[in-house]
Amino acid sequence: ETLECSHDDADLYRMFWYKQNTNRTIQLVTYSVGKGETETDPIFDKKKYTMTREEQLKSFLLIKDLRTGDSAVYYCAASSSQWKRPYPAYFGPGTKLTVLDPNNEITKPNVKILPPSSQEGKGKGEKKTLVCVATDFYPDHVTVSWKVNEGVGTDSMAKWDDNTKKYSITSRLRVLNKKWHKESNTFTCTVDFFNGQSNENVTDSINGSSEGIVLILIYLYYICILS
Template sequence: MAECFSNGVIIDQPPSLFPEDGEGAVNLKCEQDDNQHLNMYWYRQTRGKGMELVAYSVGKDISTIEAPFNKSKYSMLRPTTLSTTLRIHPAEAGDSAVYYCASSKAQTFFGAGTKLTVLGKTRYSQKGKRRKTLVCVASGFYPDHVSVFWQLNNQSITDGVATDPAAKRDADTGNYTITSRLRVLAKHWFEPQNEFRCIVEFFDGKGHTNQSATVSCKLI
């Protein structure tokens, strides 16, 4: 859980979640430690936009979903003064964003945010099956002209892939970082003949260069 300390108020929420598109309900949880903070809020921030108020609560078991968010898709639970859950059902790719939990008395304090990344459906998707998420991170590059691809046994795959929509710039170094994730059924990960490869293609203004990393599960 990510904790944000604000004048003695601790707002605690998970830093990230990676559900699969159409998997069902996603529950974003948040706790704070001041029972005088009767008001709690959920905000959403998508890339290139300001924060949008999704829902708010003025006390235990009381909540309101703000327009234009659909009440049939979003719900806010407030089982205690100190806790709240934002439920999104079903979670879809368009719901990927950073969700901020906040609480207030006379002043509003924010948590560090939960980055929700809804992964594309995998070709192996089966209800009730365990899955593995492989993460590929490319960092320290400039400029930000980059593409990320995944292969399984030298064959391109797109199902289950979720890549950052744009590379993120480090304000201190000026270099960029991008992250891509591949979600597969655990049984396919544990098949030793399967080899997963992440390929990062860079363009420096003159030509393309590729860097790749391979990972597989070796049973010993």
């Protein structure tokens, strides 16, 4: 597999390739101090990981004999260097490489929305939290979105389970109390899953609930009768 990186700033003459594993640790794989000058970090096999740089503003990372352990996000970075001074490195968005395990079947996620707690966000103007949970999928090429797209917080990356050999990811949606207590509102979570050949969507929906409002009205009515 060959990964390509390029930039347009001639002052950034040093280039690097990094590997970020599923446990989120990031390691330097190869680096270059100039055109035609490349090195592989000692912790990596230079016969497997090779960097080429025939142009000043472009480099390639070649990964041979792909194994499942090569699955990671690979980042290219560029920087300049000044004597005895720290210098920033500018990173690209990263390239996600997945090497499928032949013994692990491609499986689309199970998606379920969990309703908010009845104890959360009772006051006017406060918010409720809906949780979308996608589980038991492989590989981890997914994106999560909500139909009501406000206050969304999604895990930065899917989590691997060594027991099931599958991934999971969680997304949370914060909505105003009054929106949740309107039964006509529908909240939909969509997980876009790439199965190796095409993308398919797996969704789950939940309607708002007026249950909390009814309980409050009954409670107020009860107080009025007693008084």
